Amino acid sequence: MRRQWAGYLAGAVVAGVLCVLQAGCERHAGEPPPIPGAETGEALFLRLCSGCHPGGRNVKYPAKSLDRMTLAANGVNKPRDIVNILRNPGPGMPLFDRARLSDREAEAVASYVFTTFK
Numbered sequence: 718m719r720r721q722w723a724g725y726l727a728g729a730v731v732a733g734v735l736c737v738l739q740a741g742c743e744r745h746a747g748e749p750p751p752i753p754g755a756e757t758g759e760a761l762f763l764r765l766c767s768g769c770h771p772g773g774r775n776v777k778y779p780a781k782s783l784d785r786m787t788l789a790a791n792g793v794n795k796p797r798d799i800v801n802i803l804r805n806p807g808p809g810m811p812l813f814d815r816a817r818l819s820d821r822e823a824e825a826v827a828s829y830v831f832t833t834f835k
């Protein structure tokens with residue numbers, strides 16, 4: 718009898734945990750919670766982009782700098798547009814596909830660029 722109660726209790730605990738996990742999944746398909754210890758947009762930028770885009774400039778092609786006015790002039794009006802460039806860059810810029818940069822990382826570096834360079 719006692720064992721049966723323990724079984725019910727364990728079942729309730731498992732159900733509770735599943736419930737919490739599921740709530741986490743329902744948050745937003747595109748916006749998972751941040752992973753502790755994941756590289757920030759700034760760290761990614763410094764590691765992967767700043768060679769060609771120091772301080773938001775463009776050493777290869779100044780007309781494609783990362784300041785807000787130049788971005789707007791080139792039709793880049795939101796972080797999502799920057800993610801699209803990473804996935805499909807113009808000449809002279811390396812491809813950052815999902816193997817190099819997860820969606821989460823691409824979004825982090827894109828919003829860093831969009832909010833940092835004026």
Ligand code: HEC
Nearest residue numbers: 765766769777778781782787788791799802807808809810
């Ligand atoms: C090897 C040099 C190089 C690296 C590394 C590089 N880029 Fe670029 N980037 C370029 C060049 C060249 C262009 C212009 C391409 C074109 O003509 O469309 C460009 C264009 C861009 C643009 C469009 C700017 C505009 O005004 O239209 C964005 C945004 C951008 N890069 C972001 C990044 C980010 C974020 C990273 C790092 C994840 C990165 N780039 C890494 C060379 C580079």
